[in-house]
Amino acid sequence: MSLVLVELRKTVDTRAGRWLLAAVAALAVAAPVVQGGRTFPEAAAAAQLPVSILLPVLAVLSVTSEWSQRTGLTTFALVPDRWRVVLAKLAAVTVLGLAAAGFALTAAALTAGGADLAGLADAAGPADAAGPADAAVAGQLALVDVATMLCGFGFGLLLLGSAGAVAAYYVVPIGWAAAGRLVPALEPAARWLDLSRTRAPLDAPGVTAAEWVRFGASAAVWVALPVLLGLLRATRAEIR
Known part of the structure; x- marks a missing residue:
């Protein structure tokens, strides 16, 4: 846990x-606000967009900085087990993605109006019809944010260079x-x-089983595999 907190602080x-x-x-x-979403799903999709586009750069840098700035010489000397360090980075990136998703979804709920915020809060119990649907969208968008963070993390691990990894992640x-x-x-x-x-x-409620399978297949290629x-690679690469 202490290593995860250290990696979070590094960000x-x-x-x-x-x-x-x-x-x-x-x-x-x-x-x-700019998009003008009147419902929670619309506002949440708008708020989540900058998180999923920009924040993965931080996931890339959380890995590549150890090599590009030579801090890995110190990091891996203090903690000789590379797996512990890299897995702590993975956990930190996941926590950061969830925190960013929570912030964006809260902003979206406040923008969409008090009724949507109440629907989210009451989704676990009896509520109006919109509550569970809004909660489902919130969970789906949080999953997207974490997936994009892990995708950037994977590119960073593969290339171990900031400029190349960021460029590859987008291009x-x-x-x-x-x-x-x-x-x-x-x-x-x-x-x-x-x-x-x-x-x-x-981005919307009512995701079908086929749509979940397609998302899982693409996530396996762009998230899990990298x-x-x-x-x-990161646990075997030479530290210079």
């Missing part, structure tokens, strides 16, 4: 990290999404493996 120890968190928070508050999925839409032969695969497409239904391969 705000740098000026870049603090400014990025501040920018994400400001955009999460402003987005639902590779966007390039695949564009290819899936422009090349007819790739369309069937893109329906299953384009994370930007498969996560779209999670994280697993990256864990292997």
Whole structure:
């Protein structure tokens, strides 16, 4: 637990990290207002957008800074077990994603109105019809935020370089999404493996079983696989 707290503190120890968190928070508050969502799902989707787009950069930097700034020499000397350090980073990134999702969803609920906030609070017990649906959307969007954070974390582990990992995190999925839409032969695969497409239904209630399966398939490729391969690389890479 202490290692997780240390890794969480590292995310705000740098000026870049603090400014990025501040920018994400400001955009999460402003987005639902600008978008003008009248219902909680609409406001939540708007508030969650900057979290899922910008915050994964912090997940990338949480890994790559150990190599690019040579702090790994100190980190792994103090804690010789690399698995403990890397798994602590993974836990910290997950906690940060959940915290950011909670902040964005709270901002969305306040923007959408007191009735939606009450619906979220009463979702566990008897409530009006909107309560459980709003709670479902909140959970789905929190899952999306964590998935995008872990995707950035995986790219960081794989490349172990800040510039390359950040560029790859944005360029590779966007390039695949564009290819899936422009090349007819790739369309069937893109329906299953384009994370930007498969996560779209999670912005609203009533996600079907087929939509969950497609989201799971794309998350396996863009989240689980990079994280697993990256864990292997980060625990074996030479520290310089």
